[in-house]
Amino acid sequence: MPSALAISGLEKTYKGGFHALKGIELNVEQGDFFALLGPNGAGKSTTIGIITSLVNKTAGKVSVFGHDIDLELEQAKSFIGLVPQEFNFNQFEPIMKILLNQAGYYGVERSIALGRAEKYLKQLDLWDKRNEPARQLSGGMKRRLMIARALMHEPKILILDEPTAGVDIELRRSMWNFLRELNQQGITIILTTHYLEEAEMLCRNIAIIDSGIIVENTDMKSLLAKLDIETFVFDLKPSTALQSFKQFNARAVDDHTLEVDVKKSQTINRVFDELNKHGLDVLSMRNKSNRLEELFVNLVGRGQLADENVVKEK
Amino acid sequence: MASSKNIIALKSILHKEIHRFMRIWVQTLVPPAITISLYFVIFGSLIGARIGEMAGFDYMSFIVPGLIMMSVITNSYSNVASSFFSAKWQRNVEEMLVAPVPNWVIVAGYVGGGMARGILVGGIVTLVAMFFVDIQIHSFAIIIITVALTSATFALGGLINAIFAGSFDDISIIPTFILTPLTYLGGVFYSISLLPEFWQGVSQINPIVYMVNAFRYGFLGISDVSLIHSFAVLGIFIVSLYTIAMVLISKGIGLRS
Ligand SMILES: Nc1ncnc2c1ncn2[C@@H]1O[C@H](COP(=O)(O)OP(=O)(O)OP(=O)(O)O)[C@@H](O)[C@H]1O
Ligand SMILES: [Mg+2]
Numbered sequence: 324m325p326s327a328l329a330i331s332g333l334e335k336t337y338k339g340g341f342h343a344l345k346g347i348e349l350n351v352e353q354g355d356f357f358a359l360l361g362p363n364g365a366g367k368s369t370t371i372g373i374i375t376s377l378v379n380k381t382a383g384k385v386s387v388f389g390h391d392i393d394l395e396l397e398q399a400k401s402f403i404g405l406v407p408q409e410f411n412f413n414q415f416e417p418i419m420k421i422l423l424n425q426a427g428y429y430g431v432e433r434s435i436a437l438g439r440a441e442k443y444l445k446q447l448d449l450w451d452k453r454n455e456p457a458r459q460l461s462g463g464m465k466r467r468l469m470i471a472r473a474l475m476h477e478p479k480i481l482i483l484d485e486p487t488a489g490v491d492i493e494l495r496r497s498m499w500n501f502l503r504e505l506n507q508q509g510i511t512i513i514l515t516t517h518y519l520e521e522a523e524m525l526c527r528n529i530a531i532i533d534s535g536i537i538v539e540n541t542d543m544k545s546l547l548a549k550l551d552i553e554t555f556v557f558d559l560k561p562s563t564a565l566q567s568f569k570q571f572n573a574r575a576v577d578d579h580t581l582e583v584d585v586k587k588s589q590t591i592n593r594v595f596d597e598l599n600k601h602g603l604d605v606l607s608m609r610n611k612s613n614r615l616e617e618l619f620v621n622l623v624g625r626g627q628l629a630d631e632n633v634v635k636e637k
Numbered sequence: 638m639a640s641s642k643n644i645i646a647l648k649s650i651l652h653k654e655i656h657r658f659m660r661i662w663v664q665t666l667v668p669p670a671i672t673i674s675l676y677f678v679i680f681g682s683l684i685g686a687r688i689g690e691m692a693g694f695d696y697m698s699f700i701v702p703g704l705i706m707m708s709v710i711t712n713s714y715s716n717v718a719s720s721f722f723s724a725k726w727q728r729n730v731e732e733m734l735v736a737p738v739p740n741w742v743i744v745a746g747y748v749g750g751g752m753a754r755g756i757l758v759g760g761i762v763t764l765v766a767m768f769f770v771d772i773q774i775h776s777f778a779i780i781i782i783t784v785a786l787t788s789a790t791f792a793l794g795g796l797i798n799a800i801f802a803g804s805f806d807d808i809s810i811i812p813t814f815i816l817t818p819l820t821y822l823g824g825v826f827y828s829i830s831l832l833p834e835f836w837q838g839v840s841q842i843n844p845i846v847y848m849v850n851a852f853r854y855g856f857l858g859i860s861d862v863s864l865i866h867s868f869a870v871l872g873i874f875i876v877s878l879y880t881i882a883m884v885l886i887s888k889g890i891g892l893r894s
Contacts, residue, residue, distance in 0.1 A: 337894060372894075375735045379893050397737035405735050411728035420653075421732075427649025428736035430642025472732075 325389030327353045327480045327511040328374065333383035335369050335535075343369045345535040347383070351513060351528070353479075356506045358522035358543075359515045361532035367515040368408050370532070371484050375405045388479060401429060404478030406469045408485050408515075414458035418449060418468055421457060422475055429476035436475060443471040446501065463490045467498070474505075481505065483514040487521060499525055523547075554611040555594070557581045560604040570597045582611065646738045647746050654750025658716055665716070665754060666761060669708040673762045676704055677769040680826070692828045692859055697770045702853040703825030706787065708762045710820060710845070711812065713755030713788035717747050717795035718808040725799065730892060740886045744796065744879065751792025752785065759784055773856060779864070780855035786871040787848045791816075793878035800882070800891045819845045829861045844870050 333347035344366050351357045361367050372378030374385055376392060385392045387399040412421050419440060426436035444450040447467040452460060460468060466486060473481060483502075487495045502525065506512050516522055522529055522543070529546055531539040539546065559565060561579040568575070571583035571594055581603075583594060598605060658665040677697070685696035692699060724730040733743055766772060774780065794811075802808045823845030829837055840846050841862075851867035854860040860867070886892065 377731055377734055377893060379889055397739070400735060400737040403735070407731065409728065411731045413724070413727055413729040416653075416729075420656075424649050424653050425732055425736070427652075428646050428733055428738050430640075430645045430737070432645065476736075 324353060325386070327351045327355065327388060328513065329384075329386045330370070330374070331384050333370065333373065333385065334381045335366070335373065335378065336381045343535050344373075344381075344383075347532070347535070347537055349530055349537060349540065351480075351511060353388075353511055354506075354509060355511055355513075355528055356502075356526045357511070357513045358526035358529040359513060359532060360517075360519070360522055360529060361515070362517075365532045366535040367532060368484055369535075371405070371407075371482055371513075371515070374482065375403055376400065377407075401476065402479045404473035404476065404481045406466075406473045406481070406483040406486050408488070410465050410469070412457050412465075412468065412472070415456050417454050417456055418444070418460070419453040421468065422472055425472045426475040431476055439475055439477070440471070443474050447471050463494050466490060470498075470501075478510070480511040480513065483512070485515055485517070487516065487518065495521075552584050552586055554582055554584050555591070556609055556611050557583070557598070557603075557605055558607045559598075560606060562603055564601045564603055568597070568601050568603065570594075579606075642737075643739060643742050646736070647742050647749075650733070650738075650743065650746025651749045651753070654716075654720060654747060655753050657720055658750070658754045665712070666758060669712060669758045670761050670765050673704055673708065673765050676700070677766065681769055692830075692857075694857055694859075698773070698857065699828075699853075700826055701766050701770055701772065702856045703823075703849045705759050705762050705766070706784075706845075706849050706852045707820050707825055709755040709759040709784055709788050710791050710816065710848075712758040713751040714791040714795040714798075714812060714816060715808075716754040717751035717792045718798045718802070718812075720750065721747055721796055721799035722802050722805070722808050725802075725891065726805075734892060740883055743886060744793075744882050747796050748789055748792040751795055752788040755788030755792065756784055759788075775858035776855050778855075779851065783848065783851045783855060783867070783871075786868070786875060787852070790848075790871060790874045790878065793875065793882055796882050797878060797885065800885045802891070819843055824849045824861060844874060847871070 328349065328351040330347055330349040333344055333349075334342075335344040336342050347366070347370055349359075349370075359367050359370070369378055373380045374387070374392070376396065385399075388402045390399040390402070392399045416424075422440040422444070423433065423436050426439065427433070431439075440453075441450070444453055447470060449460075449464060449467055449471065452464065457465065457468060466489075470483070470486065473483075481502075486502075487498055490498065499521070502512055502514075514521075514525070526543055528542050529539070530537050541549075556576075557580070559579050559581060563578075565575050565578060565581060568581065571585060571589075574582045576582060585591060585594060595605070680700060681697040685700075688696045690696070690699075721730070724733075763772065795808075798808055798811050822840065823843055824840065829840045829846060832840060847862055847867040847870040850860040850862050851864055851871075854864060
């Protein structure tokens with residue numbers, strides 16, 4: 324069974340000489356829900372642009388369900404549905420027309436396209452707007468329009484470039500559910516995001532890209548397990564002793580809140596012992612849910628290091 | 638090659654293109670009708686009467702084919718130039734680029750849209766002309782073939798213009814500085830046999846002379862140039878412009894970074 328997406332040695336140097344991708348290796352299995360994470364300018368959209376033939380690659384290989392984009396571009400294209408980062412529909416065209424045109428470009432018969440358009444517009448809550456020109460939609464509606472458009476030819480792999488950017492929490496959750504359902508129906512999904520929570524909630528596998536290099540590529544569980552430090556937040560009885568508590572990299576947030584870092588090898592009992600010694604009374608505690616964020620900052624730091632090495636080698 | 642999927646894709650592009658200029662008919666279909674009426678009033682009735690005959694026909698009858706041709710040229714060119722450029726500008730051209738649409742289908746779809754507008758406007762202008770002059774037809778086949786080939790030529794030109802264009806200004810430069818002068822000097826208003834020999838020679842390198850004369854032959858049965866030359870010129874232009882357009886699109890010039 325070929326991978327849904329296989330990328331090797333992918334390089335991109337833009338006109339003007341900017342080296343945006345420096346040898347990307349990526350493999351996404353069929354049926355996966357895959358996150359591509361990275362800071363602004365890391366090269367996520369460039370990578371997606373090359374997969375979807377909107378950007379010319381400088382070097383490397385890309386194949387989609389076993390079809391090399393250099394040799395069998397049209398087959399490769401027919402498997403992919405793309406939800407781009409920026410709105411790219413004709414603002415003056417009515418929603419229904421946009422969907423039917425897109426289906427037409429993929430060779431879908433009009434009668435079939437009409438049925439699909441109705442199905443997806445209803446599922447994505449845009450049916451009432453079907454005859455309105457796209458410019459009259461709100462930002463969140465425009466994102467959903469692009470999702471509906473990407474599904475018109477029933478792709479086997481759906482690639483979403485920051486689908487929930489600028490989307491409110493409630494809508495984001497309903498989009499997540501929609502994407503989960505698609506994935507359960509067997510569609511491979513790749514999404515890029517800046518919301519770590521999103522990747523953690525949805526995705527089974529993850530790659531982190533920074534400065535055009537993949538700095539991590541693993542499954543979500545082992546990634547989270549790699550993080551051996553957890554941060555706890557203690558709510559204490561107000562005390563001046565709080566300021567002098569320095570163990571466990573402690574940080575006093577105010578006169579009754581303390582944050583401490585605990586390694587996996589240490590036990591929380593020891594934290595309590597130390598707090599007792601200082602006469603600090605614990606009212607409540609919780610763990611700070613920033614695990615992925617920390618990890619992210621760690622890994623991205625590493626990426627920058629790698630980058631500097633590349634520069635030095637020249 | 639022309640699988641059923643490609644036919645569906647081609648129909649979609651054509652449908653979209655025709656729908657576009659029909660939706661904005663006030664900008665696309667009405668102005669040529671007004672322009673042509675003005676030409677008739679001024680050159681036909683007011684000045685034409687003083688000019689007398691041209692190549693054996695009264696002046697109005699002589700200029701009608703050229704005026705129709707002029708509107709076919711401008712409309713097929715500007716339809717593709719503005720539609721394709723606006724698709725680049727709004728980035729909805731990406732809808733086609735990500736889909737498995739072969740490049741020839743994209744070219745054929747846009748060119749077909751430009752031809753549709755050129756021919757429709759040509760028809761409208763012909764109808765308007767019938768109010769001013771008795772239209773006679775020498776060879777209907779020549780009229781149809783010439784108008785189809787001419788509109789295809791200029792639709793291809795408009796497409797190439799839009800591929801290179803980086804701003805809306807860039808799609809008005811060629812029409813203003815090249816197309817309009819060539820059309821006015823292309824024998825629409827006069828028979829080039831009236832020109833001094835030197836300028837007759839210069840006119841021979843103006844492709845529009847060949848198109849206008851072939852078209853006029855279809856109506857009046859007279860031409861300043863041989864029909865064989867006219868169709869040869871049209872054929873050469875279509876083949877070369879099509880080749881250029883295909884190369885540009887497959888290289889992704891102006892479309893892919
Ligand atoms: N057309 C272009 N010409 C030159 N440089 C470009 C072009 N497009 C992108 N870049 C550069 O390539 C790098 C990667 O851009 P890309 O859009 O892939 O980042 P990204 O990971 O998608 O970022 P974001 O999260 O902000 O969307 C950036 O430094 C960007 O400035
Ligand atoms: Mg991006």
